[in-house]
Amino acid sequence: MGLRDLLKKKQGIDAGDGPDPATVQRLNAPEFTFVRSDTYTEEVIHPPGGPAGADNDDASSYLTVDSRTGKDKSRLSLDVFRSTGHARTRSPSVSSSKSTGAHKRLSQRLYLSRSPVGSDNVPANLPEIVTPADPEEDKEGQELQWEKRATMLARENEKNRTRPPTPVQDTVQELAHMHLGDGSSDDAPPNWPFPGSPGPPAAPTKGVVSSKEIDQNIQEAIRLHEEGDLEQSTALFGRLADPKGANNPLSQVLYGLALRHGWGCKPDAAAAVNYLSAAASNAATIEQLALQAGLKKGGAAKGELVLAIFELANCFRHGWGIPKDPIAAKQYYETAANLGDTDAMNEVAWCYLEGFGTKKNKYESAKYYRLAEKNGNKIIGNTWIWKEKYNPGNGKK
Incomplete structure (x- = not known):
């Protein structure tokens, strides 16, 4: 019986008609609202009969959903660099989308679907990670293995990409004159990397991580971005990212994100992939070079490498500027996760949970969700991960 019919019966009772015991019991029953939610969405689950006003008789026999929220959570700012320098809001996630299980193939329902075979974006000789019986036993050794895997992924990805061209934008020249003028502006950091700056910039070196001058320029570009001057900020990031100029990996990541999302420029997802690849x-x-020198932990460019690997994983996952590749996305997420990226921990956990680019494995999924929560990046509604059966050692890999 729908709500409309219940209300009619209630009006009849109030008017003095004989009460129907079943109706009275239903009218006096406590009211419950069932809500299904995750990080970005909140949905009200209605019982059979649907919400008030539903006219579809066929739908009245099923649960219905009323979505309250679920707005796109695309990255809109440079929050990526506040506090820790690499903490950021999550990109739009497939894991927050609603499942349409009613339309799944029979093989998917019975978990008989074949696992992916391989990917052109993942090296065929990618070594397996050797994990000791006690994960706490040799953390540095494990990190060394994951860093080697990250460098292999970055090099393989670079083979499949073209080197990004030198950014050419009219706003670059305008920004140069605005900040530099005749070279006497107090606001211009030393060796500002624009045409007309006092003295020629230093010769570019492949893989230059940073310098005092580059750091000052990056901070200036971030300041411009946060003040809403996206066009000038992006132009400056473009100059710092130029392979024939500063060739700075962090700036290449930032310029790639600007191109992906259209921050002060025309969106160009394909070019964004090229710059993210160059950064990696x-x-x-x-x-x-650091690993060859005998270091077991990351060198000066570890943060840039992990950030680029994570953003490339998003590209492979969503098809941003490149064909979708679930296998590559999962491998990139897992690599970034094991090098400390908490967003990547949640994303690879979702990959294992849903079988995206890998076989379904709730034990591995729980492991990464727990790791993310331990590091301060909790996902609402993940209480299942703490069930005893998902404790380390209980599952088969």
Whole structure:
């Protein structure tokens, strides 16, 4: 019986008609609202009969959903660099989308679907990670293995991409004159990397992580961005990212994100992938030198490498500027997760949970969700991960 019929019966009772015991019991029953939610969405689940006003008789026999929220959560600012320098809001996530299980194939319902075979974006000789019986036993050794994997992924990805061209924008020249003028402006940091700046910039070196001058320029670009001057901020990031100029990996990541989302420029997802790939390759070169020198932990470019790997994973996952590749997305997420990126921990956990680019494995999923929560990036509604059966050692990999 729908709400409309219940109300009619209630009006009849109030008017003095004989009460129907079943109706009275239903009218006096406590009211419950069932809500299904995750980080970005909140949905009210209605019992059979649907919400008030539903005219579809066929739908009245099923649960119905009324979505309250669920807005796109695209990255809109440079929050990526506040506090820790690499904490950021999550990109739009497939994991927050609603499942349409009623239309799944029979093989999917019975978990008989074949796992992916391979990916052109993942090296065929990618080594397996050797994990000791006690994960706490050799953390540095494990990090060394994941860093080697990150450098291999970055180099393989670079082979499949073209080197990004030198950014050419009229706003670059305008910004140069605005900040530099005749070279005497007090606001211009030393060796500002624009045409007309006092003295020629230093010769570009592949994989230059940073310098005092580059750091000052990056901070200025971030300031411009946060003040809403996206066009000038992006132009400056473009100059710092120029492979024939500063060739700075962090700026290449930032310029790639600007191109992806259209921050002060025309969106160009394909070019964004090229700059993110260049950032990963440059940072991997620096890290490889550190590993060859005998370091077990990341060198000066670890943050840039992890950030680029994570953003490339998003590209492979969503098809931003590149064909979708679930296998590559999962491998990139897992690599970034094991190098400390908490967003990547949640994303690879979702990959294992849903079988995206890998076989379904709730034990591995729970492991990464727990790791993310331990590091301060909790996902609402993940209480299932703490069930005893998902404790380490209980599951089969």
